[in-house]
Amino acid sequence: MRDKNHDGDTHKFFDHLDDDDDEHLTDVELMTILGADPKKPRENKGGMFTKIMDSMVAGMKKSIDADGDGKVTKTEFHNLLHGDEA
Numbered sequence: 001m002r003d004k005n006h007d008g009d010t011h012k013f014f015d016h017l018d019d020d021d022d023e024h025l026t027d028v029e030l031m032t033i034l035g036a037d038p039k040k041p042r043e044n045k046g047g048m049f050t051k052i053m054d055s056m057v058a059g060m061k062k063s064i065d066a067d068g069d070g071k072v073t074k075t076e077f078h079n080l081l082h083g084d085e086a
């Protein structure tokens with residue numbers, strides 16, 4: 001399943017988001033899609049921004065995480081972006 005033209009962007013995007021290269025996107029890594037900086041400590045815990053961010057990440061994860069194991073794999077990410085089975 002290697003289509004350079006088609007897969008290239010997804011993999012690049014995924015790898016960019018997958019900061020620790022474990023092939024899964026966690027909540028923190030998903031946050032970077034929303035423009036948050038995961039390396040920045042979340043000082044305003046409980047603040048409105050944090051709450052909005054958390055609920056957006058939760059919603060996003062729910063829609064990407066097809067098997068519901070709480071982690072977004074590259075395949076799940078790819079399926080969401082390309083809308084077909086891996």
Ligand SMILES: [Ca+2]
Nearest residue numbers: 018020022024
């Ligand atoms: Ca990761």
Ligand SMILES: [Ca+2]
Nearest residue numbers: 065067069071
């Ligand atoms: Ca999953």
